[in-house]
Amino acid sequence: MQLRGERPFFSSKYDITKHKNYMLLADSDKKNIFNVENHLSTNLKLKSDDVFDVIEIVKKLYRLFFWANHL
Numbered sequence: 001m002q003l004r005g006e007r008p009f010f011s012s013k014y015d016i017t018k019h020k021n022y023m024l025l026a027d028s029d030k031k032n033i034f035n036v037e038n039h040l041s042t043n044l045k046l047k048s049d050d051v052f053d054v055i056e057i058v059k060k061l062y063r064l065f066f067w068a069n070h071l
Contacts, residue, residue, distance in 0.1 A: 016022060026033040046052070 016025075016027070022028050024032060
C-alpha cells in the first residue's frame with residue numbers, strides 16, 4: 001500500500017499475489033523489471049534551427065531544488 005507523502009509499506013491484510021495483475025510485477029517475474037536506463041539517451045543531436053534556453057545552475061539554487069524534490 002502507498003499513501004501520499006509516506007513511504008510504501010507492506011500490509012499483511014491483503015495478499016498481493018492474489019491480485020489479477022500480480023503477474024505483471026517484477027515481484028512475480030524478474031523479466032518485468034523496468035530499467036529507466038534503457039529509455040534515456042545522451043546522444044542529443046541539435047539541428048541548426050532548434051531553439052533552446054541555456055540556464056546556468058547556481059550551486060545554492062541547485063541545493064534548494066535538490067532539497068525540495070526529496071521531501
